[in-house]
Amino acid sequence: MYEFLERLDPDDVEAIAAQVQMEMLRHGYTLVGEFHYLRNAPDGTAYADPAEMARRVLAAAELSGIGVTILPVVYRQSDFGGAPPTPGQRRFLAPVEALLEDIVVLRTATAGHPAQRVGMALHSLRAVTPEDLSLAVGAVRADDATAPIHIHVAEQQREVDACLAWSGARPVEWLLANASVDDRWCAIHATHMTLDETRSLAATGAVAGLCPTTEANLGDGVFAFGEYVGAGGPWGVGTDSHVSVSPVADLRLLEYSQRLVTQERNVAAGQADRSTGRALLEGAWAGGARACGQRVGSISVGARADIVVLDRDHPALVGRREDEVLDSWIFGGEDTPVRDVMVGGAWVVRGGRHDHEEAIATGYRAVAERLRR
Numbered sequence: 001m002y003e004f005l006e007r008l009d010p011d012d013v014e015a016i017a018a019q020v021q022m023e024m025l026r027h028g029y030t031l032v033g034e035f036h037y038l039r040n041a042p043d044g045t046a047y048a049d050p051a052e053m054a055r056r057v058l059a060a061a062e063l064s065g066i067g068v069t070i071l072p073v074v075y076r077q078s079d080f081g082g083a084p085p086t087p088g089q090r091r092f093l094a095p096v097e098a099l100l101e102d103i104v105v106l107r108t109a110t111a112g113h114p115a116q117r118v119g120m121a122l123h124s125l126r127a128v129t130p131e132d133l134s135l136a137v138g139a140v141r142a143d144d145a146t147a148p149i150h151i152h153v154a155e156q157q158r159e160v161d162a163c164l165a166w167s168g169a170r171p172v173e174w175l176l177a178n179a180s181v182d183d184r185w186c187a188i189h190a191t192h193m194t195l196d197e198t199r200s201l202a203a204t205g206a207v208a209g210l211c212p213t214t215e216a217n218l219g220d221g222v223f224a225f226g227e228y229v230g231a232g233g234p235w236g237v238g239t240d241s242h243v244s245v246s247p248v249a250d251l252r253l254l255e256y257s258q259r260l261v262t263q264e265r266n267v268a269a270g271q272a273d274r275s276t277g278r279a280l281l282e283g284a285w286a287g288g289a290r291a292c293g294q295r296v297g298s299i300s301v302g303a304r305a306d307i308v309v310l311d312r313d314h315p316a317l318v319g320r321r322e323d324e325v326l327d328s329w330i331f332g333g334e335d336t337p338v339r340d341v342m343v344g345g346a347w348v349v350r351g352g353r354h355d356h357e358e359a360i361a362t363g364y365r366a367v368a369e370r371l372r373r
Contacts, residue, residue, distance in 0.1 A: 002088025017060035019364035031067035044090030065348035080166035119148035202233030211240035236287030277326030
């Protein structure tokens with residue numbers, strides 16, 4: 001991964017971001033929370049405009065039309081206890097004060113934009129000292145009390161073990177004891193929690209940001225979905241490593257993994273006669289909107305007009321009615337029945353094709369061909 005990142009310049013990042021955003025839109029995503037790591041030039045120095053790379057992600061979103069909450073990432077060390085960063089991580093690194101300056105610049109750049117927002121991400125407790133965590137969160141909240149804050153936490157068992165060795169506490173336990181976690185936070189993965197941690201995190205109102213296809217790909221484990229939802233915890237799904245860019249693929253795997261663990265069906269629905277598809281979609285829409293700090297996820301007064309239209313003539317949906325359509329969309333096949341996608345009142349996908357598909361794909365192919373040489 002680090003070797004690949006060494007080769008990317010701002011033009012490459014813009015082209016790649018536009019391609020993945022276009023693919024996400026064609027599968028039914030209308031909004032993405034972007035963990036923005038790649039800040040520096042390959043030698044680790046800042047660009048003349050330190051926010052250059054973030055601007056390129058926003059420019060890609062202007063072309064693709066997707067909504068984006070950009071989350072500049074605090075990344076300061078390679079492991080618990082202040083372990084120095086590796087050479088491969090130098091493109092991620094910046095003093096907290098410099099990153100906060102980037103956030104101010106990006107807030108100015110996105111001010112008034114109906115589909116763009118700025119928050120902040122802490123890569124993980126491994127990558128951020130307690131002092132830097134406190135400084136970053138305090139400063140961001142002082143400027144915008146509603147700013148979304150994301151963090152990877154308790155993703156793998158080895159992270160739990162390392163956190164215990166460093167602090168005597170588990171990652172979620174430590175986070176809740178040392179940070180003012182509330183409903184503006186998003187805990188990405190949160191896979192390995194005790195029942196007490198699960199209930200305590202749910203009580204904060206923080207969104208559990210689940211990435212089932214990535215978690216399966218990496219062998220991370222299975223989230224305690226029933227316990228978290230039962231305790232009132234909100235949740236959403238995201239693509240994370242982009243092993244899938246389909247919300248349906250992640251929702252399907254979320255449900256199926258829970259069925260394997262519990263040996264029951266209709267886990268998300270909670271009862272046999274309720275639509276599992278509707279329960280999954282409504283949960284993901286609400287949690288995703290909160291995690292990104294944007295008013296989407298419902299057709300209601302004051303919400304942005306983000307709308308996904310399904311093709312009723314698609315083989316997976318023919319003859320389906322009401323909630324059967326939602327269940328069939330998630331569980332009925334691999335070929336997406338998404339026909340049209342609107343973001344903020346503007347159609348960006350029509351008839352299964354993105355309005356700028358040729359231009360975006362041409363740009364991406366040029367980058368991919370150059371990088372393979």
